[in-house]
Amino acid sequence: MSKKFVEDFKVAENIALNSSNFLIKLVSPKKLPDIKPGQFVNIEVKNSDEIFLRRPFSIFEIDYQKNTLSLIIKILGRGSKKLTELKAGDTVNLVYPLGKSFTIPQSDDRILLIGGGSGVAPMLFLAKESGLNRENVDILLGARSREDHVDASEYSKYGNLHFTTEDGSFGEKGFVIHHSVFQQINSYSKVYTCGPDAMMRAVAKTAKDEDIFCEVSLENLMACGFGVCLCCIEPTQKGNLCVCTEGPVFNIKELKW
């Protein structure tokens, strides 16, 4: 158990990255606690009769000097849609920091980070926090088409960026598992992935077959985010575990995938 907070943040900016992804930067009135890649926040969606519960989002960036926390919000339903309408100066209430982080790589690791959809956020956060030289970090991002990719060019200083699109409009054509760097999966000591379920399962299957360390970040539906509602459970080798407190990051060996 670790200290968690419920706090009002101010929206500093809300930028449309493309048609469905928004970058929302939030400022805390207080000093931020230590936050690691893979951890998430549960945000209140205000002024809506039909949205009762909070919505969980992975943390994308932290600036401890400016006390800002950024999220990439992809429109998936009515809750995320409403959040993308936030304007600079608005107040949002967060329960945070929640969940366990990815295993931070060791200095001799060579890692592959695979992100899709809003799962790009924690992968880029991990790239930045990995502490590795950029030549030992490969970042592979998948999307349907060119316009669905977010601009990650700034992260090229933390790792080599690779892209796939399903229609071939940007990067290599196909899914992330078809990309040439993924074909070299044996050259990595750790593989991390976050994104759509089907993508993570495909990555996990190869990693399992090749016996490579692999962590995935799950997005099960949840109510509370701190382990009391028992709604976001995932069947694991240790029984049904809460994704919000025992995850969202799991080593694939723990899962029944």
Next chain:
Amino acid sequence: MVDLNVKIHDLELKNPVMTASGTSGFAEELTDFYDVGQLGAVLLKGTTLKNRDGNPYPRMAETASGMLNAVGLQNKGIDYFIENIYPRIKEYNTPLIVNVNGSTVEEYIEVTEKVNELDKIPAIELNISCPNVKEGGMSFGISCPSAEAVTREVRRVYDKTLIVKLSPNVTDITEIAKAVEGQGADSVSLVNTFLGMAIDSEKRIPLLSTVTGGLSGPAIKPIALRMVWQVYNAVKIPVIGMGGIMNAADAIEFLLAGATAVQVGTAIFKDPFIPVKIITGIEEYLTRHKMQSVNELIGCLQM
């Protein structure tokens, strides 16, 4: 300084605000946010004799002003609780109440006997109203003979405060309340969740793996409040009210309708501080209305 103390049979509470079973874990999850010693009591996660994995995912669906759940009493069993969890939580400065469940009367008795040995558990809440299990649970709470039988047998083996948690999924909740009162229940808590259902119209599938589940949240508050009022007028034992309480005004409505204490449940999923805010809010209300004690509110609905 106003007096917030209330009494549920032998159980003295520093204030009338409890957290509901299944919404506050084993209290320790709340300690990540604040000192649980501020709370009137904490109702621990429903416990059965043996380990239960609960129902398959998905177990939750958001609905208008509320949610459905179909957790199905996932817990590691009473022995695991006694050996692993109880030692960690027993020194919390608030009454910890075990929510006792079973598929058979014998299981309810066996769990109760084990809890009876625990010094720091001053009361149990006998759950005869869980809508999400195939055997036992709510089936005990929807007929007078079965509610009487389980209450009578548990009463025989339990000498501390016995609260019976009632299901709203009945024709007349006062009949069940009177039935358990007649068998020695010290208090009744109500309501558990309403059996409900949600469908994804596009995919044409149910949103819960179990198809039906329990509805909670502000959507149920007016019905819960009506039931508390009816039961308060039908029994002599203290009533603990719950159902969609989100703020101090909601809690005060339940007190006015006759509840001696309230439980805050689903609101905790929105904000774990809500029970604490409700305590402060009740205090402010009493000061504002120049009342000395919260007991001046209980059942004092002006007609």
